[in-house]
Amino acid sequence: MMSRLAPRWPAWLFWWQAACPQGVSAQQRTWAGASRIPGPGGPWGATGTSPLVRRGSSSASSCAPEVVLTRERYSVRRLPFSVVSEDDLAALERIVPGRVITDPEELEAPNVDWLRTVRGSSKVLLRPRTSQEVAHILRYCHERNLAVSPQGGNTGMVGGSTPVFDEIIVSTALMNQIVSFHNVSGVLVCQAGCVLEELSRYVEERGFVVPLDLGAKGSCHIGGNVATNAGGLRFLRYGSLRGTVLGLEVVLANGTILNCLTSLRKDNTGYDLKQLFIGSEGTLGVITAVSILCPPKPSAVNVAFLGCPGFAEVLQTFCTCRGMLGEILSAFEFMDAECMKLVGLHLHLACPVQESPFYVLIETSGSGAGHDAEKLSGFLEQVLGSGLVTDGTLATDQRRIKMLWALRERITEALSRDGYVYKYDLSLPLDRLYDLVSDLRARLGLHAKHVVGYGHLGDGNLHLNVTAEAFSPSLLGTLEPYVYEWTARQRGSVSAEHGLGFKKKDVLGYSKPPEALQLMQQLKALLDPKGILNPYKTLPTRT
Template identity: 50%
Template structure:
């Protein structure tokens, strides 16, 4: 192809890293005990309640009561939080969700909303004996309109399935996540998930045209729209995007989906300094412009740990930093010319020392796995503390050496990676035993450090159960008070996802 190209042909990814089944799973303490949470003023489930739920739901397999069936709904994916829910309800329609919530609100039965369970903040599992409302059976794609680019679907649709169906119409989802094989679009919206395409297509507040949501009292709020321009009063849909199920249960969504690109290039570059990272990113924005889809930072510790775990080798030499760039467009020759000019300039200026580029789908997939499998590699330890932070680009990486200095000698790895294109750093700290010493050295230091740089303690993962006490580092007292007022208006009995997002106790 071009003279700056080194074809990435030797890399062989033998197997995907297995999920947590291959980890040494430590005993998970009950969330209520571990975090000292007091149970709210909620009723307990009775046989009469079960009888009512059986009347609401049409088939027996929509209710789970046996401990062996409900166990997985009481644990988060990363095995850090565990609840005591004894009832799992799996509605198939908005009407069933409405009837369930109406009844629970009258009875004051707390409800925990369960999506794909891929969140990292414990937001989708119960703390005590909340009713677990699983959205997995609400997985119907209502329509795909290739003319307007409109997708309408139910909240339980898995992201990868939506991507597959859209591809048949020459379209893509504006959202792409490493967990797309299991995460559900309703959960993505509830947490305002970001992902690797945010730089190109923006966040979900811009992509979502409309929502259907059920309030705590069972009232269905139809905020659906087929248009990007609908300036009729308050944009209430934005209240529910990122509210993590505390204000209402999302049941249906209308999204604007872009046309799928016809050309794609992925570039992995090695850089010696963080300043070179910044200069390369700036140059990529200038020279690649509208075809630049993603810009990901990977540090040396992340890449080395991942390739070791994948039992492969790095496609380029070792460097303190790597940038993974993706371009997508519709004119192959024009795109390649832009990429060629960018690479030549970066090499001539000494910003980049080594790199590879490919446009072959199989090799693109392998390159992306070097970034996407970093979490799986670090999660293979007995514990992994993960933080997603928004930080100003000049100090974007500074928290990683600071944490390494504090706890590096007590853990197996401290690494930083993430979406430098939108200022989102992922910080992972993993090891064998999560001691109290490690916890105290890391928290609240991570959040204090972030606050000192005027960053955000949650860039895309949400607040969930684990971060309500730290929201004060990013939001003012007045802002948190207003959130509480909204919660009390929309859910006066507090039955929706209690103990999540807002400070509890």
């Protein structure tokens, strides 16, 4: 395929493959020497570290400063829940024998979010293995008025999976069994604690893919993905989990097991109850099992990493890409120059193209390598010839594809090493997507270390991040509510895919009308009248 198309492709498109012989690992050579297009070099020549990283409950080293308790940093009042007693511990031990964790050292990690911005003070963590055990736990907690914090991989960005006070943590880590997989329909049924990357590996061995891909795939749980309605890197191709999740098993606050774990693609009978729990962040019920439709695994995948001279050119490249690549386009990601600098500075990953104000990562996925290469060739010739793209590189084998994806997927990790991070996950009209980043740079000036913008351009999703040396109430006051008011004026959403959790719950009104908020409160009161499920999260504080 490569030799046939060679006369039509610019020489630089082969640089990545030709300079990386088989058997040479990423650690054995620099990206700069392996993939850079001849010309001016980038700012880093460091050897690339492994592009795959597992996001755990904390990215900081053991010498990092202790995270301030959430109740001390934020204005939040503990609700009148019961306090766990010795009798409660004995009762819970009977429900999950040997899986009641009270050791303070073991509780440190699950009490802190991955970004190290919020910290609870839970004294108890439970590790059920079955839906029945979860049901017994919630029934007991409901009777005793004990608050519960459901927790999967604890990889969220908005403090949704960590306790705020002393809520009992119910971990799904041991609920990690695959129930069934149908080789014809592609329907996967599994427990909520299955790690996304492990599910992906399982179905890929059978010729399918999970319709969700995240930077945190090595740690996040499928139940947490569904509970937050995670978007991720495959949204452009496969859409929302609201469309690919076929059924759920959920345990309600009073211990009732709601089994809607259908594997049918079409079921038009009554209300679609699973939609209540997708994106509810554990506030309406605890998801214990998931049925999800997995599409066939593409046999041909290509990734192009391109440099663009401006954001207007990024938009035009997307329009051209969508028109010329059509059904094989599976991802279109963008990042600004500041993102690339941070990835280089903190992770020592070198930029594979010449320095540019913006970069885009384009992935194609299809069933015919020749067909896809033909379309990609035409697209690349068009954007290069028109000046929309000034530089780029192409990867066609899995190892190099992962290395290019690492530049995008590990931005969050690089930001976390730059200091305290103020994170905003916004949906905006495409033509205004980057304007807020420019506005904030002017507004904040030297008060911030870095203001960066990146995200899923194909979905209209901007990840706006501001870093500072440490948390600053004055800087937060400059950012909020300015960011939310700006977003509301564009009729955007204050949360595109991360959810609301603890940090964003009080800004829901910028995206939803009062009538919608009232109905949400009524649904919460109906399904969880005592409010024990993930309190202080998702819904605005009642005044």
